[in-house]
Amino acid sequence: MRKIICFIATVAVLSFSANVAMAKSDMVDIKGSDTLINVVQKLAEIYMKGHPGSTISVTGGGSGTGIAALVNGKCDIADASRGIKPKEVEDANTRGVDPKRVVIAIDGLSIITNAQNPITKLTVDDVGKLYRGDVKSWKELGGNDTPINLYGRQSNSGTYDFMKEVVMKGEYSPNMKSMNGNAQIVEAVKQDLGGVGYVGVGYVKDTTGINVLQVAANPSLGYFSPTNSMDVKSGKYPITRPLNQYLNGEPKGAARDFIIFELSSEGQEIIENEGFFAIPQEYQRYNNDLLGRSGEPEAKGTKYSVNGRDGN
């Protein structure tokens, strides 16, 4: 019996000390947005393959969780699919944290419905009505007489906040089912004839069983799809948003190296492969200023105007 205990203790001690040898300064701790987690994990994996010795850990939890962790000093980079709120900036400052933002990708927040739902386009107002609970049946929007089943995220999600502030301009209907993440929303809408959900555009790429609705800010100006890169980057698709990473102060050291990778053409290509969109020139300039880099950014798209809430 004693021998077994000694054995277990030895194994535990050994497995710790083997790892303590690794330098801790190279570690980057990223927490936050579920919208971003897939693509940032991919970026981290590829970065670590190309830079042996570096360690990047990526955890989810929602944009709110990430920013809270940054404010509490518990992570290096906070992934956020929304802008930081004034109250969060205040909290941060009282703790001596100075949040700085980097924009790594552009998202066209996609409204999805079941593949058998005949409706293919809606106005931003209609989407707001759906999620505020002002309409109960698809008939009211010109579809079948099926009850509307709302799927959304939880309050820790940046996407949840973004929808509320920008599209709904009101509170969520209490009948909305709060799912844990983008993937769950997609699964739910696939199985629910009356379902509707909102997910980052990276989650609708190559997905069957759902319709990605075309959305118009103003019907007379036309309906646009979030899967069309031109329409998203030019701002024609009305529900676009920057995908952000927040740090404490200007990026330094290992975190800065990783961010530079994310913003490089290789990194931006990975982002596009995952279904999101590369950042246009204005954001490249803004990022370069933050990183203290000079030189003209590579021209990647046409001039871009932000239609969503920016946060800064």
Next chain:
Amino acid sequence: MIKKKQLTQMLGFNLLRICALLVILILAAILYDIISKGIGVISWRFLTTIPTDGMTKGGILPAIIGTFLVTVITAILAIPLGMGCAIYLNEYAKDSIITRLIRMSIRNLSGVPSIVYGLFGVILFVQLMNIGACVLSAGLTLGLMTLPWTITASEEALKNVPDSYREGALALGATKWQTIKTNVLPYAVPGMLTGTILGLSRAAGETAPILFTGAAFYLPYLPRSLFDQFMALPYHLYIMSTQHHSITKVRPIAYGTALVLIALIFTMNLFAVILRYKLRKVKTE
């Protein structure tokens, strides 16, 4: 008249038989589903590599190691404190208010929900003691949760040591502590450990207490010290089935994780049962 009584009895007995059968069927269904859908994923690679490709491929090694490490910390806290409390209750305590208070506390602690232990762990270990969310905090939290279990099991083991052992030693002039050390503990410790292992197997499967005290979604490295976060089997199962970005794609991995988890718990239980059996043999020799 007599026939009705017999008929009612027959129906009644069969009703009870069906109840028991249903319970067995429930377990059978659970085990069948997990084993059949999980066994295909299990391989040496699955058990010894880290997750890759956004956790859609690769293995669950960090989760296995994390669960192992946090269970060791749990044991370090729960075993001595549990045994000590049991020794006090069975060997020293007289029937007083304090004793009754201790027993009442034990019973109540065993009924406290696991998420409340998690909250307590966050307040005490993560914040007040500023250890942060890590293996140590999670292990201590689970240790507190396992305490009632180890105390009860240890007390049972102590009770099973015949009083004559104690009286014999005392009659020879030994002090109380000497009596316990030489005439009681050696016979009780194996039984204490059996119960403790069962308690530890429960702790290994718990998720709520480690949600906020240290479990992490994805770490590309194994925990390097007690103060690092860690991946854990139950938490891994939870995120693979709810929060992952392609939950249908990783469903097989989720089944594999579930199978590894219950296999681990089953093995610990089996170990405890074999230990108990071996002890009975030793005692009767």
Next chain:
Amino acid sequence: MAKNNNFKERFIHGLFLFNGLLVVAVLIGIFILLIVKSAPVFKEVPLKDFLLKARWNPTATFIEPSYGMGSMFVGTFMVSIGALIIAIPLGIGTAAYLSDIASPRVREITKPVIEILAGIPSVVIGFLGIVLVGPVISKIFGLPNGLNALNGSILLAVMALPTIISLAEDALKSVPLSFKEASLALGATHWQTIIKVKIPAAVSGIVAACMLGMGRAIGETMTVLMATGCSIAMPKGFLSSVQTITSTIAIELGEVPYNTTHYYALFAIGLVLFIMTFIINMISDIALHKYQKVTK
């Protein structure tokens, strides 16, 4: 020499006593820390509103944030009572079977089965709720998905069963043999003896078993988090999604910035949960005590 020994003995005695008191300290500590961490919320929200108002919406920005546990209570009670409706008859029936009808060989097989069932972690049961029970429920009732109160009740019943079965069986086994013999001597059948004599005699033990089962159901987190659909609206029936007290804590604690009203509110609902399970445990204790008195 003797004095040294005496001091050493007293010291060791004190050490063990300290160890015992530590357990009490933990219980009191949980209570006090929860109170300290949740007190600030009651400066902003009156206790009655906190407990009774239906709507929990702490992150509202267009309207006043509301902190009401109402729909959470309903969700918790629905799944718990639903679980008991399934688990109590099934559990007592199995217990009666094991204590009175089963042959020793059957008992040898069934007891480990129940122990194994008890050892299955809550997260695995929750997982099965998503992959096994959910699709069945959605097929039977024609729902888009099977994540609702009914699913939660079934899963919680499975989790509460081992507790109820073992305690009820203990209670039935402890009914003095004389009761059974007297009943049979008077001409009652075995079945009538079980139903009319043994079960009533063991009722306090059985009640204690059910209360502990209920305590387990109320305090369960992962199972309900994964299988009940998590919709904070007041549920309309067992086929609606519900959110329990435990799920709310699990969902929101990770994201809330430290030391905000929302943060304190989460500890407050933890405190309420603690008090609820504490009371249930006390009642079960009293019932067990009464039952032990009766059979002495």
